[in-house]
Amino acid sequence: MIDSFKRIAIITGATSGIGEATARAFLEDGFGVLGNGRNEKKLRELEKEFGKAFRGIVGDAADEQVIDSLFESAEKHFGRAADTVVANAGRGLGGTVSTVDMEQFREVLNINVTGTLYLLKKASEKLVALQEGSYPDTAADIVILGSTVGRHISPFSTAYGSTKFAVHALAEGLRREIGPKGVRVTLVEPGIAITGFQETAGYTHDLVKDFHMKFGPLIYGYDVADAIHYVVSRPPHVHIGDFVIRSTRQDYP
Numbered sequence: 001m002i003d004s005f006k007r008i009a010i011i012t013g014a015t016s017g018i019g020e021a022t023a024r025a026f027l028e029d030g031f032g033v034l035g036n037g038r039n040e041k042k043l044r045e046l047e048k049e050f051g052k053a054f055r056g057i058v059g060d061a062a063d064e065q066v067i068d069s070l071f072e073s074a075e076k077h078f079g080r081a082a083d084t085v086v087a088n089a090g091r092g093l094g095g096t097v098s099t100v101d102m103e104q105f106r107e108v109l110n111i112n113v114t115g116t117l118y119l120l121k122k123a124s125e126k127l128v129a130l131q132e133g134s135y136p137d138t139a140a141d142i143v144i145l146g147s148t149v150g151r152h153i154s155p156f157s158t159a160y161g162s163t164k165f166a167v168h169a170l171a172e173g174l175r176r177e178i179g180p181k182g183v184r185v186t187l188v189e190p191g192i193a194i195t196g197f198q199e200t201a202g203y204t205h206d207l208v209k210d211f212h213m214k215f216g217p218l219i220y221g222y223d224v225a226d227a228i229h230y231v232v233s234r235p236p237h238v239h240i241g242d243f244v245i246r247s248t249r250q251d252y253p
Contacts, residue, residue: 005032005053007139007232008082010070012061012119013089015042017195018145021225022086027053029229032078034070036061036089052077061089062115067122081130084232085123086143087116093160094207100159112163113170116144120174127183135182139236143228144171146189148246152253156207161253175241184239186231188224191246191253195221215250 009026013019014035020042023033027050036057037043043056055077059066074082090112093104120142127140149157150164168187175185192211212218224245231240 005078006030007084008032008034008074008078008080009084009086009232010034010036010074010082010123011086011088012036012067012070014046014056015039018190018193018221018224018228019086019088020046021221022088022228023054025222025225025229026084029233031084032074034074034077034082036066036070060111060115061119062111064118067115067119071122071126081126083127083130083138084141084143085119085127086145086228087119087123088145089115090145090163092157094157094204095160096156096158105159108160109163112160113166116167117170120144120170124174124178124183128178128181131182136236139232139234140183141232142174142183142185143231144185144187146171146187148189148191148244148250148253151189151244154253179239182236184231186240187242188228188231189242189244190224191215191219191244191250193219193221193224215247218247218250219245 009031011019011023011033014023015037023035026033033054035043035046035054038060040058043058046054047056055073057070057073071082091108093108095101123142131140144167146168147164149161150168154161171185171187179185192215227243227245231243
């Protein structure tokens with residue numbers, strides 16, 4: 001099985017939206033994929049659809065034991081270590097500084113920042129070791145899902161945006177740390193996309209309708225997945241550090 005896959009990828013939040021679309025893009029290109037999510041039924045459906053090319057690990061991406069198991073399972077299932085990690089898991093939250101629900105914000109902070117930080121820490125350890133003596137013959141990638149609201153202050157989700165500002169800082173710090181060691185770190189910043197994200201973030205129907213009116217046609221999860229696939233498919237010496245992707249009519253944020 002070792003020689004049957006182009007690359008081995010770990011993707012968190014792989015059961016819907018951008019994560020699922022990225023898994024499908026990778027699988028179509030001959031990758032082996034280790035996907036994580038809390039929706040066990042969806043993970044089993046993907047295993048049935050893609051066979052041995054996809055392995056699902058159920059659990060919360062903010063749980064350190066779950067993250068550890070992703071790397072262990074990659075080697076056990078595919079016979080070699082993962083060389084690509086997509087830190088996609090996260091959730092949104094509507095609300096400004098004065099209106100945010102603090103209990104929900106703590107949950108968002110845990111998955112979006114603390115969980116992502118641990119995944120990046122683990123991925124950096126594994127991929128730096130993988131690239132010792134292999135670069136520039138091989139590529140290794142860590143792709144981190146940020147957001148345009150982590151670049152510009154959002155008028156409708158300021159508190160959520162603050163977690164993405166934090167993630168952007170982690171991405172740039174990690175790039176400077178391990179880029180010289182042959183591991184590419186890329187921040188992908190989608191604008192408003194049709195992924196189901198708005199519903200879980202608690203955005204109102206009127207607000208989502210307004211997005212369509214102002215900015216549509218909007219981008220979809222598979223548009224972002226195409227960008228992620230493009231990034232990791234560059235030659236090992238070529239690095240795309242920041243990739244902002246919006247619908248054409250979205251001027252802000």
